[in-house]
Amino acid sequence: MAFDIKICGLKTDAALAAALAGGASHVGFIFFAKSPRNIDPAEAGRLRQAVRGRAKAVAVSVDATDAFLDAIVAGMQPDMLQLHGRETPERVAAVKARYGLPVMKALPVSEASDIAGLKPYLGVADRFLFDAKPPKDAVLPGGNGVAFDWRLLAGLDARIDYMLSGGLNASNIGEALRLANPPGLDVSSGVESAPGIKDPALIEQFFRAVKAAADNRAA
Numbered sequence: 001m002a003f004d005i006k007i008c009g010l011k012t013d014a015a016l017a018a019a020l021a022g023g024a025s026h027v028g029f030i031f032f033a034k035s036p037r038n039i040d041p042a043e044a045g046r047l048r049q050a051v052r053g054r055a056k057a058v059a060v061s062v063d064a065t066d067a068f069l070d071a072i073v074a075g076m077q078p079d080m081l082q083l084h085g086r087e088t089p090e091r092v093a094a095v096k097a098r099y100g101l102p103v104m105k106a107l108p109v110s111e112a113s114d115i116a117g118l119k120p121y122l123g124v125a126d127r128f129l130f131d132a133k134p135p136k137d138a139v140l141p142g143g144n145g146v147a148f149d150w151r152l153l154a155g156l157d158a159r160i161d162y163m164l165s166g167g168l169n170a171s172n173i174g175e176a177l178r179l180a181n182p183p184g185l186d187v188s189s190g191v192e193s194a195p196g197i198k199d200p201a202l203i204e205q206f207f208r209a210v211k212a213a214a215d216n217r218a219a
């Protein structure tokens with residue numbers, strides 16, 4: 001596959017196995033108490049053993065303190081940290097320096113000007129994750145199953161490494177790839193049967209849809 005695929009919010013061996021079998025380049029674990037996908041560092045550490053040498057294990061946190069990040073890093077030994085809150089460029093730099101790990105900074109998008117929000121992070125974040133701005137009453141900053149207008153990414157400088165996220169699923173992934181042509185994809189709710197419950201069959205279906213869309217574009 002010419003792009004990376006991250007399956008996020010994993011909590012079970014079965015879902016993780018489906019993600020790896022499908023060819024995920026990244027798997028994500030959520031460390032945010034209000035999320036139905038929340039997992040504790042020790043359990044994520046157990047699950048991530050199966051990931052070594054096959055994919056990158058990503059720890060997702062939201063405005064986490066150093067103490068919490070210390071516990072996450074010690075517990076699961078992630079390959080990458082995803083910062084999904086309001087972390088400033090200075091905070092991103094400090095986190096990178098403290099753990100010596102690559103950082104993916106999530107940025108909320110609803111309109112064209114939001115894409116420019118990446119500018120202060122250039123040269124600081126290793127990768128970006130463009131996710132839909134959460135609905136007004138949402139409790140979660142991500143994982144809401146909401147999409148944004150993917151055409152907003154079409155003109156982005158090709159040197160910017162990012163993942164497209166927010167409301168992706170097997171039905172809309174073809175259109176998302178066509179409109180945004182992203183270097184990476186990230187999905188969570190779209191492969192769940194209920195909030196926080198990953199469905200291995202939906203994960204498999206998602207990979208099939210991505211492959212079909214990619215083959216279509218190559219033909």
Ligand SMILES: O=C(O)c1ccccc1N[C@@H]1O[C@H](COP(=O)(O)O)[C@@H](O)[C@H]1O
Pocket residue numbers: 008009028030032035036037060061062084131140141142143144145146165166167168186187188189190
């Ligand atoms: O998924 C969550 O519960 C979550 C909680 C806190 C921060 C980020 C979270 N999820 C991230 O959002 C994307 C998009 O999710 P979805 O596909 O729209 O449901 C997800 O992949 C995570 O990176």
